[in-house]
Amino acid sequence: MVTCSVLRCTNPGSAFTVGSQRLVPGYHEAYVCAEHKALIEAGAPWDMEGNLVLMGMDLAPILANWRARPSVGSEGFTLTLEIAGQIKPVEVFLMPSEARTLSSFIDAANSDGGVCA
Ligand SMILES: [Zn+2]
Structure with a gap:
C-alpha cells in the first residue's frame, strides 16, 4: 500500500496530484491522501523536496x-x-x-x- 507523500502523514495515498510548475527538474507528481488532495485543490501552497510533499509548517514561510x-x-x-x-x-x-x-x-x-x- 502506498502512503501519502506529505511529510509525516501516514494516511493511505489514495489520490494522485501533479505539480503545475515545470521550472524545477525532478519529481512533479505524488500520491497523497484524500485530505491533503482536498487542501491542494483548495489552493493551499505546497512544494516537493525529492519525492516528499511539503505543506503547512514544513513549507518555507510565506x-x-x-x-x-x-x-x-x-x-x-x-x-x-x-x-x-x-x-x-x-x-x-x-x-x-x-x-x-x-x-x-x-x-x-x-x-x-x-x-x-
Ligand atoms: Zn496526507
Missing part, C-alpha cells in the same frame, strides 16, 4: 511584505523581507548578478498566466 532600497555606495540594493509569523525582518544585500537571477524567476512567474493574461 512572505508578508518586502521592500528594496538601492545602495548609495556599491552597485546593488538591500532587500528587506518581512516573513509571516516573524517579528524581525530579514535583510540581504543583492549584488547585480543575484538581482538578475531573482528577476528571471519573477519574469517566469509573470509569464505563467498571471494578471496580464
Whole structure:
C-alpha cells in the first residue's frame, strides 16, 4: 500500500496530484491522501523536496511584505523581507548578478498566466 507523500502523514495515498510548475527538474507528481488532495485543490501552497510533499509548517514561510532600497555606495540594493509569523525582518544585500537571477524567476512567474493574461 502506498502512503501519502506529505511529510509525516501516514494516511493511505489514495489520490494522485501533479505539480503545475515545470521550472524545477525532478519529481512533479505524488500520491497523497484524500485530505491533503482536498487542501491542494483548495489552493493551499505546497512544494516537493525529492519525492516528499511539503505543506503547512514544513513549507518555507510565506512572505508578508518586502521592500528594496538601492545602495548609495556599491552597485546593488538591500532587500528587506518581512516573513509571516516573524517579528524581525530579514535583510540581504543583492549584488547585480543575484538581482538578475531573482528577476528571471519573477519574469517566469509573470509569464505563467498571471494578471496580464
Ligand atoms: Zn496526507
